[in-house]
Amino acid sequence: MNIETLFNYLKSDLSTSLPAFSPELTICATILALLFARLFNVDRRGSLISPAGITLTGIGVAFVLSVVQLGKFTDSGSDQGSGMFTGLLLFDGFTAFFRVFLLVSIILIVWLTQLSGIPDREDGPDFFILLLGSTLGMMLMASANHMLMLFLAIEMTSVPSYVMVGFLKGRKTASEAALKYVVYGGGAAGVMLYGISLLAGLLGTAHLPEMAAQLAKIANDPALMSGPTLTTLAIAVVMILVGIAFKLSLFPFHFWCPDAFEGASAEVAGFLSVASKAGAFALLVRFCLAMVGEFTEIHATPAAMKQFNLQIGVVLGFVAAITATFGNLAAYSQTNMKRLLAYSTIAHAGYMLMAVSAMMIFLSLGDSNGAKRAIEGLLYYLMVYLVMNLGAFGIVALIRNEIFSEQIADYAQLAKSSPMLAVGMLICLFSLVGIPPTGGFVGKFMIFAAMFDAAEYQPIMYAVFVVGVLNTVFSLFYYLNVLRVMWIVPADESARTAEVPLASRSGAFVAVLSIAVIVTGTIFVAPVQQIAEQVTRLVSS
Amino acid sequence: MATNFFFWLLLVVAIAGLAGLLLVRDASRRTPWLAAFLVSFGVLAVWQSAVMFKDTTASQVLFSLFGAAVCFGALGVVLSQNVVRMAFWLIVSLGSTSGLFFLLNADFVGAVQLLVYVGGTLVLLIFGVMLTASGPYVTMKTSPTEWVAAAVVSSLLLGLILVSAFGVDWQAVDYAEAGNTTTQDASAGSSVQEGTTLRPLGWALLGLRPDKDLQKPGEPSGVGYLLPFEIVSVHLLVVLIGAAYLARAKRRVDQTPGTTAL
Amino acid sequence: MPELNFCILIGAVLFVSGVVCMATKRNAIGVLMGVELVLNAANLNFVAFARYTALGLDGQILSLFVIVLAAAEAAVALAIALNFYNNHLTIDVDRADDLHG
Numbered sequence: 001m002n003i004e005t006l007f008n009y010l011k012s013d014l015s016t017s018l019p020a021f022s023p024e025l026t027i028c029a030t031i032l033a034l035l036f037a038r039l040f041n042v043d044r045r046g047s048l049i050s051p052a053g054i055t056l057t058g059i060g061v062a063f064v065l066s067v068v069q070l071g072k073f074t075d076s077g078s079d080q081g082s083g084m085f086t087g088l089l090l091f092d093g094f095t096a097f098f099r100v101f102l103l104v105s106i107i108l109i110v111w112l113t114q115l116s117g118i119p120d121r122e123d124g125p126d127f128f129i130l131l132l133g134s135t136l137g138m139m140l141m142a143s144a145n146h147m148l149m150l151f152l153a154i155e156m157t158s159v160p161s162y163v164m165v166g167f168l169k170g171r172k173t174a175s176e177a178a179l180k181y182v183v184y185g186g187g188a189a190g191v192m193l194y195g196i197s198l199l200a201g202l203l204g205t206a207h208l209p210e211m212a213a214q215l216a217k218i219a220n221d222p223a224l225m226s227g228p229t230l231t232t233l234a235i236a237v238v239m240i241l242v243g244i245a246f247k248l249s250l251f252p253f254h255f256w257c258p259d260a261f262e263g264a265s266a267e268v269a270g271f272l273s274v275a276s277k278a279g280a281f282a283l284l285v286r287f288c289l290a291m292v293g294e295f296t297e298i299h300a301t302p303a304a305m306k307q308f309n310l311q312i313g314v315v316l317g318f319v320a321a322i323t324a325t326f327g328n329l330a331a332y333s334q335t336n337m338k339r340l341l342a343y344s345t346i347a348h349a350g351y352m353l354m355a356v357s358a359m360m361i362f363l364s365l366g367d368s369n370g371a372k373r374a375i376e377g378l379l380y381y382l383m384v385y386l387v388m389n390l391g392a393f394g395i396v397a398l399i400r401n402e403i404f405s406e407q408i409a410d411y412a413q414l415a416k417s418s419p420m421l422a423v424g425m426l427i428c429l430f431s432l433v434g435i436p437p438t439g440g441f442v443g444k445f446m447i448f449a450a451m452f453d454a455a456e457y458q459p460i461m462y463a464v465f466v467v468g469v470l471n472t473v474f475s476l477f478y479y480l481n482v483l484r485v486m487w488i489v490p491a492d493e494s495a496r497t498a499e500v501p502l503a504s505r506s507g508a509f510v511a512v513l514s515i516a517v518i519v520t521g522t523i524f525v526a527p528v529q530q531i532a533e534q535v536t537r538l539v540s541s
Numbered sequence: 542m543a544t545n546f547f548f549w550l551l552l553v554v555a556i557a558g559l560a561g562l563l564l565v566r567d568a569s570r571r572t573p574w575l576a577a578f579l580v581s582f583g584v585l586a587v588w589q590s591a592v593m594f595k596d597t598t599a600s601q602v603l604f605s606l607f608g609a610a611v612c613f614g615a616l617g618v619v620l621s622q623n624v625v626r627m628a629f630w631l632i633v634s635l636g637s638t639s640g641l642f643f644l645l646n647a648d649f650v651g652a653v654q655l656l657v658y659v660g661g662t663l664v665l666l667i668f669g670v671m672l673t674a675s676g677p678y679v680t681m682k683t684s685p686t687e688w689v690a691a692a693v694v695s696s697l698l699l700g701l702i703l704v705s706a707f708g709v710d711w712q713a714v715d716y717a718e719a720g721n722t723t724t725q726d727a728s729a730g731s732s733v734q735e736g737t738t739l740r741p742l743g744w745a746l747l748g749l750r751p752d753k754d755l756q757k758p759g760e761p762s763g764v765g766y767l768l769p770f771e772i773v774s775v776h777l778l779v780v781l782i783g784a785a786y787l788a789r790a791k792r793r794v795d796q797t798p799g800t801t802a803l
Numbered sequence: 804m805p806e807l808n809f810c811i812l813i814g815a816v817l818f819v820s821g822v823v824c825m826a827t828k829r830n831a832i833g834v835l836m837g838v839e840l841v842l843n844a845a846n847l848n849f850v851a852f853a854r855y856t857a858l859g860l861d862g863q864i865l866s867l868f869v870i871v872l873a874a875a876e877a878a879v880a881l882a883i884a885l886n887f888y889n890n891h892l893t894i895d896v897d898r899a900d901d902l903h904g
Contacts, residue, residue: 006749010765013748017768028775035782085768086748126786133779140772148865152769155872156776159879163783166883170791175887179896182880183834187825189876190841193869194818197848202709204857206865207764228708235705604806608813611847615820615840624830631836634817638843641813645854650863653870654846662839662874669832669881673894691827695819702815707808711856741860742867750860766864773871780875784882 017084020069020091023062023099027136030058034125034132043125051124052114055132059106066099083145087207090145090286098142098282101382105275106135108390108513109267115506116397118265119167127167130160131271138279144286147196147206154192154247157279158185161272165264177263184256185246192243198236202229208290215291219305237312240287247280250353251323254346258330261342266400269338270393273345274386277352281378284356288312292363306364313360314458317451320357321467324350328474337396337406340478344432345389347475352381354468355447358454358461365457370450377446384431384439384520391428391513395421398506402499408482413491417499422486424510429479431517434472439520444472548589554581604644610637625674628667635659649739746770810851817844829897831884835877842873 018025033054037043043051073093084091109131113119119127137156144150162185166178200206203214215233218224242253249257261269292309327347334340355378362370398421399414400406415422431440448468455461558578565571594602614634621627636659642651744751747770750763817840824837846866853862888894 003749003751006744006751010748010767013765014767031775031779086763086765088764088766088768123786126782129779129782133776136772136775146764148766148769148868152773152776152868152872155876156772156779159776159876160779160783162879162883163787166787166886169787169886170890172890175883175890178883179831179887182876182883183825183831183838183896186835186838186876186880187822187841190821190838190845193845194814194841194848197814197845197852197865198706200858200862200865201711201848201852201856206858206861224710226708226710228705229710231701231705232709235702604809608809611813612816615817618836618840619820619823619827624833627833627836631839634840635843638817638847641810641847642850645810645850647850647853647863647866650846650850650866650870653867657874658843658870662877665874665877665881666832666835666839669835669884672885673832673888687827691823695823698822699815699819702818703812706811706815711804711807738860738863742863745860745864764861769868773868777871777875780879784878787879787882787886 013086016082017089020082020084021089023066023069023103024136024139026058026062026065027132027139030055030062031129031132033058034129038125043121045121050121051128052110055110055128056107058132059103059110063100063103063107066096066103070096070100072096084143087209088146088149089140089143091143094282094285095139095143097379098278099139101278101386102135102138102142102275105271105278105386105390106131108386108394109271109275111509112270112390112394112397113267115394115509116267116401118267118397123167127164130164130167134160134164134271135275138275138282141279142282142286144283145208145290147200147208147211150283150287151189151193151196153279153283154189154243157276158189158247161268161276164268164271165260167268168265171263173263174265175263177260181256181260184253188243188246188253191239192246195236195239195243198232199240202232202236208286212290212292216305219308225304233308237291244280244284244287245319248277248284248349248353249323249346250319250349251326251346254323254326257346258339258342261345262336262339266338266393266397266406269342270390270397273341273393274389277345277349278382278386281352281356281382285359285375285378288356288360288363292360309360309364310458313357313364313454314460316353316360317357317461317464320350320353321464322350323347323353324471325467325474328471328478331475331478334478335407335409337408337411337482338393340408340482341389341392341396344475344479347471348385348389348432350471351444351447351468352378352385354451354464355381357464358447358450361454361458361461367457370453373446373453374450377443377450380446381443384443384517387513387516387520388428388431388438388440391424391510391517392432394513395425395428395510398510408485411482411486412489414486416491420507420510424514425486426483427514427517429483433476433479437518437522439517442520548585551581551585551588554578555585558582600644604641607637607640607644610634611641624670628663628670631666632659632663635663647738649742804855807851807855810847810855814844814847814851817841817847829895831887831894831896832881834896835880835884838880839873839877842869845869 034051037049037051037054043049043054070093073096082091083089089095110128113127134157137153137158137160140149140153141157144153162178162182165181166174168174196206199211203211203218205211205214218229246253246256260272264272291312324347327343327345327350331340331343331347334343355374359371359374359378362368362374396406399411399418402418403410414425427438431438434440434444436442448465451461451465451468455465555578558574558576558581561574562571562578565574611634614630614632614637617630618627618634621630636655639651639654639659642648642654741751745763745766748765748767750765821837821840821842821844824840825834826837828834828837846869849858849862849866849869851862852858853860853866884894891898
């Protein structure tokens with residue numbers, strides 16, 4: 001091994017990895033551009049260049065690059081995934097899809113901040129740099145192939161979001177929310193790291209494919225797969241899942257969610273509820289796929305591993321059911337709109353987890369078609385969830401700008417003063433419940449169908465399916481309560497009213513999101529399903 | 542234990558000294574008894590320890606000392622009621638962890654632990670403790686029921702982790718071939734065995750792994766850590782900006798156009 | 804392996820102490836100290852596995868990155884705690900109940 005061979009290897013690896021990494025590199029360049037613009041005073045008040053403008057330009061370039069990458073994966077059907085940076089990251093259709101998804105969500109959030117005025121121009125660079133840093137972490141989450149990248153990505157996502165939750169630093173609720181979030185988040189990350197250390201030591205490597213191969217070898221040998229080994233493995237996996245469950249706000253690690261969402265501004269709450277959950281789901285899917293191992297040899301996996309994966313699937317299913325139930329029940333008593341949406345976020349995380357649990361059950365038994373349908377359901381639901389949740393949080397932000405309140409009782413008679421916002425909220429809330437013809441209905445249908453098929457293999461999952469359907473019915477009532485206040489309850493004469501006409505920039509934002517919610521449920525079902533199908537084909541091949 | 546004539550002599554002197562110490566009422570006349578007790582007991586302890594542990598090496602002794610310091614420091618952090626004392630015990634614990642790293646042939650990691658963790662992060666924590674002190678050494682008491690509950694849960698958790706981890710046959714698990722459970726030499730980690738990790742660490746952070754043979758088929762190829770090394774600098778930049786934003790003084794509301802916003 | 808078992812023992816004691824610290828301390832900085840203990844437990848595990856198992860040099864590199872990430876997180880956590888203290892004039896997490904959890 002002489003230095004020349006090593007350098008040639010590094011050069012060839014970088015020449016393929018760096019172009020594949022171009023969206024992330026564009027984001028790094030945007031961070032630097034924001035800093036330099038502030039340093040040289042280019043973005044001061046009155047100049048054409050604004051921090052939001054720089055951010056949108058950078059994100060736009062990154063978006064174009066990732067759409068081109070996604071196109072390469074979906075068009076040429078045989079393009080396999082490849083490793084980036086000597087196997088630290090995996091570059092396949094799944095990665096490309098999540099990059100596009102995250103960039104779209106960031107574009108919508110930056111648009112929302114321009115409409116709602118938080119942050120203002122002076123604090124703009126700080127906020128957007130934190131937002132971009134967190135997005136960079138989420139993109140790494142979606143492509144992680146090594147335990148170090150998994151932990152690094154979670155930290156890169158979480159730490160800027162701690163600061164973003166406390167961004168309105170003069171307000172007492174914001175500082176309290178940020179403190180609780182950072183304390184619990186740091187603890188969860190620490191526990192996850194301890195689990196990673198046990199797992200890496202047990203399997204002798206931290207590279208996910210090698211870990212899967214080593215796990216299969218151990219499971220093959222009955223002498224090795226002894227009691228203590230299995231217990232250590234279980235403890236390590238449980239600790240890692242605890243860390244991921246915290247990011248996904250699953251029961252019983254959901255307690256940070258309502259406080260953080262109430263203390264943060266509505267834009268940041270929207271970001272956390274959509275983008276950070278999507279990144280964490282991508283990470284969970286990657287981790288579960290790594291535990292299952294090489295897909296082509298799925299029939300050769302030993303029975304012990306099949307049992308282990310099946311149990312993980314069942315446990316995830318039960319956690320999903322409990323999370324959805326808890327989120328829906330707790331939302332009933334809320335009077336603050338952001339807390340209600342936080343509990344609704346918790347419940348939706350439960351629904352999306354049902355898709356992952358169905359995927360694990362299918363994979364443990366070798367049914368690749370079923371697994372593909374489960375992942376399709378998850379991806380479709382994430383896409384619809386993006387527009388409907390951002391729509392809801394965006395409308396909350398726009399109303400807050402007018403009446404300076406986030407209590408549901410103050411939304412009375414919104415339909416009279418700003419019909420645009422009320423109709424938008426109606427569409428988004430109907431989609432959150434899952435009423436046709438909105439996109440939420442199609443997403444829920446796909447996930448429940450996958451869960452129903454998985455229950456054929458494991459009858460106990462029928463209980464999870466029934467709980468999911470019942471929860472959808474439960475959730476109808478508290479969403480309808482909000483709409484009832486907006487449309488029917490008479491307003492106090494002296495209360496402030498929100499007047500946002502249709503022909504305004506805010507109206508355009510709400511209109512775009514509402515139309516997207518409906519379109520994903522009607523016209524776009526087939527194309528979105530196609531993209532999801534191609535993405536899952538590449539993941540599982 | 543070597544129980545010969547000198548052992549019994551020293552034991553008698555120690556017991557006599559202890560008896561005299563306890564029975565003499567006049568405090569100023571206790572000194573000779575105290576001296577006799579301490580000297581005889583000290584010689585007895587050192588001699589018997591040397592006999593019992595005559596096969597232990599210096600590294601094992603150091604291992605035990607540093608390990609005990611880590612554990613007692615951690616217990617000190619948990620049991621202290623005063624946050625300043627907690628900070629002190631944390632320094633003891635983390636400094637001894639660094640000693641353990643040196644003993645585990647991780648010289649660079651041990652040095653980084655002392656410089657960055659103890660010398661940077663803990664100093665920052667002490668700053669935080671001092672800046673948020675609300676009164677002279679406020680103690681916050683926890684109730685006895687909380688203590689009992691914490692003790693029970695923690696011993697259960699500790700027992701669970703230890704019982705499962707101690708039962709694992711680490712050598713066999715790591716080097717398991719399909720159907721073949723013989724152990725192999727850790728040829729790929731020889732630099733770790735010898736303790737010369739500085740150069741291989743440097744190479745690995747640049748993306749090259751001379752310790753892993755890439756030509757041999759079937760051998761796991763090394764992962765080069767260039768990407769995390771560079772991307773963590775972006776992360777530190779973002780974190781720095783976030784912390785600076787939070788720590789900055791609130792700006793004045795009136796801004797004349799053209800002035801910088803700081 | 805007795806040496807590896809000894810290191811795992813110390814790591815487990817550190818981990819459990821950290822968890823108890825996080826759960827029982829009322830001072831926010833005390834809870835942060837618990838987080839530091841847990842991260843050090845993981846670091847000790849990594850370095851011990853690097854020495855005694857096939858993890859090799861990867862374990863030491865992982866522990867280096869953990870030290871870096873822990874320092875960054877401690878900095879942000881302290882900034883947030885100081886911001887909280889400036890707003891509420893107390894660092895007691897039990898007295899922060901404007902948001903009814």
